[in-house]
Amino acid sequence: MSLNVNKMKYVLVIPDGCADEPQASLGGKTPLQAAKTPNMDAISKAGIIGQTDNVPESMPSGSDVGTMSLFGYDPHEFHTGRAPLEAAAQGIELFPGDWAIRCNLVTVEDGKMKSFTAGQISNDVAAELVGLMQKQTCGSEHWKFYPGVSYRNLLVYRARGGKAPFADDTYTVPPHDITDQPIDESLPMGSGGCDLRELMEKSVELFAECESNQKRTENGELAATQAWLWGQGSRPNLEPFIERYGVRSAVITAVDLLRGIGKLLGWDVIEVEGATGYLDTDYAAKGRAAIEALRGDLDFVVVHVEATDEASHEGHADAKVKALEEIDEKIVGPVHEYLKSTGEYRILVCPDHPTFLRTKTHSHGYVPFTMCGAGIESKNVPSYDEVQAAASGDTIDNGYELMGRFLKK
Template sequence: MKYALVIPDGCADEAQDSLGGKTPLEAAKVPHMDEIAKLGRLGLTDNVPESMPSGSDVGTMSLFGYDPLVYHTGRAPLEAAAQGIELEAGDWAIRCNLVTVVDGIMKSFTAGQISNDVARELIELLQSHCCGDQHWKFHAGVSYRNLLIYRARGDKAPFASDTYTVPPHDITDQPISDHLPMGSGGCDLRALMDKSVELFESSQANQKRLADGLLPATQAWLWGQGSRPNLQLFSERFGVSGAVITAVDLLRGIGKLIGWDVVEVEGATGYLDTDYAAKGRAAIETLNKGHDFVVVHVEATDEASHEGLAEEKVTALEEIDEKIVGPLHRHLRDQGDYRILVCPDHPTFLRTKTHSHGYVPYAFCGSDVPCVGASAYNEPSARQTNEVIEQGHNLMGTFFDLSGSDSE
């Protein structure tokens, strides 16, 4: 038996006036996703507990079959794992976005999708001027996505469970003053953020971006802090080997922590310009090389929502359908027994430009999967089936054995 999961990140949404009163999934031409819904099961799942912030860290952990209320310690530790950064007891990882703030308003949580080379220069600038001892270390990641690591020093730790931070993508076009880090670690984080403003103003790389008509990174934004998680291996949990294809460190990190191989794909950008076809080819190659289960994550749909781009979100869905879901499903059918699942991690509303809580549509088909008689893969069709998984971490068990029972 071979298995596949395709994650169109944040694709679940509301009806849009600009799309004729349809959701992006309804407006998009996605015949291959529709076919999966028609051939098998379609329903709704809630991947993010109401008590937790909505984000891909929580949503994908749940989607992979791990109860985030049990296993989640923060977003940044997952990204640290992707970079091969080991966290010991007492250590903390903090996400460091490079952002653009204008007149106190969060204009861009990506600093205009800042390039890797400029981002690395700014991270090195932060390290050389902000961290005077071995306990603090900035690590360059990809584009605006970077990390700050705190190494424990005996009993003295500036972080605790009351440290409160806000993801910058949740406050696009809003004043930042009400969303700064608070709690026991807030003072340290705010001091570093304030220092970054001064440093970035003098950066030659930033000045060149301005001259070229691009958004500069005006400061660092620190958030998503957490300690080392303890996740059971996926093979022990579900009995299959796995691999993940993604351009996002968060997904790479979760994959590494649960024992999956991480497949790098040239041209996978984590943005709207990603090479969808290359991801589809890589998924097929990964299955051919002996993996039981492949996960293909696509960030483009989420990024379109964060920028309020309805047509681009529709286009991204159509690209995922044509170049990933279609070829992958055909390959699975040709090779023998299989199951394929399509499901986003959480909704991301074009209206608010941010992640939301709520149900998302799932669809899967394949060997021994009963047909529920659905007509299409979208939110309204999923509601009509009355198939609901209240706790999203049970979906993976349902996908593998149809029991729907918690695999804890």
């Protein structure tokens, strides 16, 4: 059942994984407290601030679960895995019995996960490695590898009317959760685990024989040492967003996961030149693209920025602060200023989950949100950060409830 909303313009900005802990290197402040974010602070002062829990404790912490909650869908009901969402982004259709699996290209040294991105491996080398893995499985009609962007690739199991080797007890671990840790206890287990481990083991030899991959080492870059398979799942059944909430929507992102969720929800997916999904993304181009989208007949635009999450995965506090300041100056500021000229509007800033610099990985827990606009009475809180959000007394335990509150006038 859709909400009865008057026509307004809505924007959600997602600084992925920006929520964090106090850092000694930042004088005991969190990155949000240390960053100069006058535009986010202005939203907090003009509206409200609070905290929301987007990832249920019983589910793995990641953007697949966190953003599904943030977009207003209970992950307990709708989440089937991360890879199916990314398959949708690539236009890969999953049929009954089919499963999608994330295929990272990673660097493992001395039995430890040195880099879950293989040093941000280039697209051309990644595509060659994925092609080699496809050749090794050419004797099977069930397995199909699909190249993506850099280290992010996909493997699909086609059931072809049969029964997949996977089940709900299949257990995999995201490689970004074990940075600098031994990999032995994080290998795939349960139904299908043996199949996945066998493919991963075969990739080690293939990658070692690939000349363009090994040349990366000669150039002072990290070579991919193997594939890492994780995030498996079947196609989710998501109710179209316009039927659920009554607004026409679009998403701006450089990450396939968000593209996939957007497509499954019936959103427009806006591609932006210079958007990389990394710290070097073109923040200003994303801001301009959001404003241009709002000039059309769309009601709701989501701007997702991965840079803050990547900074945490690499353990770089200064880079996380800089990314927050870029988001504030080049996306939140210009977009909010434009919204003020359109009539009635609302703007919301909220990350999907915390990503701690200390652990270099995603975490469970509350994240701060702030929103302002039509019908939202100001609480006059001077800044947007974790401490102010916790002190506000405004806590949403089920993160999927925030979207309905944001869109309901």
